[in-house]
Amino acid sequence: MKKNFLSITIISALTLFIVSCKDKAKEATTVEAEAVTEVTPETVYTADAGASTIEWQGFKPTGSHNGTISLESGTLNTTDGKISGGLFTIDMASIVDLDIPADKEGNAKLVGHLKSPDFFDVEKYPTAKFEITGINETEGKTMLSGNLTLKDATNNITFPVSVSQENDSITLASETFTIDRSKWNVKFGSKSFFDDLGDKFINDDIELKIKVKAAKS
Template sequence: MKKILLLGIGVLLFVSCKKEEKIEPTTVETGISGMFITDSTSTLNWTGSKQTGKHSGTIKIKTGGFTVENGKITDGKFTIDMNSISVDDLEGDDKINLEEHLKGTKPDVVDHFFNVVKYPEATFIVTGFMNENGSDMLEGDLTIKDKTNKVKFAVSLTEADGFVTMSSPEFKIDRTQWGVNYGSKSIFSDLGDKFINDDIALQINMKAKK
């Protein structure tokens, strides 16, 4: 069984974010090589927060694949199914209402967040793989609502029986960089304490096969 473990601990931000956080060292045990196609169970975990609490859930990675050469990710592209946005910390009508709000599937909330009717998919295209301060980082272009920004985050890969699992520690993005402005006090000055934080925390849980 080949195994490569690239551990990145700590919260990483988009290049456009205002703060830089410490990146802990990673270790590489041995190499992985090959082309891998994502499994239908792959997800992107998300957490959004506001002053009074937070909500979390998943989004499905619809399709994708990536290439690894001697433990380095050399290319890859992934399509994210925005219609699959799920809220996992609520039940019943509360769950349904928040999911519809995030997706924009009610007439009065169409473009509050992700407007999945007009923008049913998001994409991530790998543009680089490097080591920074001892951590192995995956860099790429993330497109949401037809807006593209570069992102960078730590990844870990493990391989067993022909499968590779790609995961990341939690990292944050500033949603307003993609025009997701609803409830943002950096966009609207009259919200008082009824704002939603600009940062969304993400965490990758992807399984792929040769």
């Protein structure tokens, strides 16, 4: 019995070690909100909300949760064939969890908690917004910058993307990156705000991966 218990303990420890050693996505460079330069676009593309995806993943010492959130609307502007602006609205009420079966009580409980004032306070802040402020090439990567508004805070974030155009459509896809939720006043279980959480904290980092498909307006 002791041998079996020891084996289970070792396997559990190794599992936690592997999870904790998962390659962490790089945090988006985050600074104060920046002014948006007004550029008359040569072409305007309208986002296809149904074909666009926003994936998220959150972490805590005992594991993680992951899911999706939907784009409500958006436009992507180009000038001389290059992205010159864009504004996107995210439907915060569309948060979905994918790691807990949809018919389980825990799924509704988690999603309800994420929508509550503890996290994103969806009733008060039904949408989030991302407005492009710039795009440039850095060390062989295309870096997109924009003002992200969540709840009552706006910060400018920069993260790597790829851009592809085909006929009258354009696709903007990000690499997986993280944002620090504490910078948008999402406080629940955050060690950035509370120092007595022990191992009951929830990581500040939220992983995001975004793909926006848009068609010429």
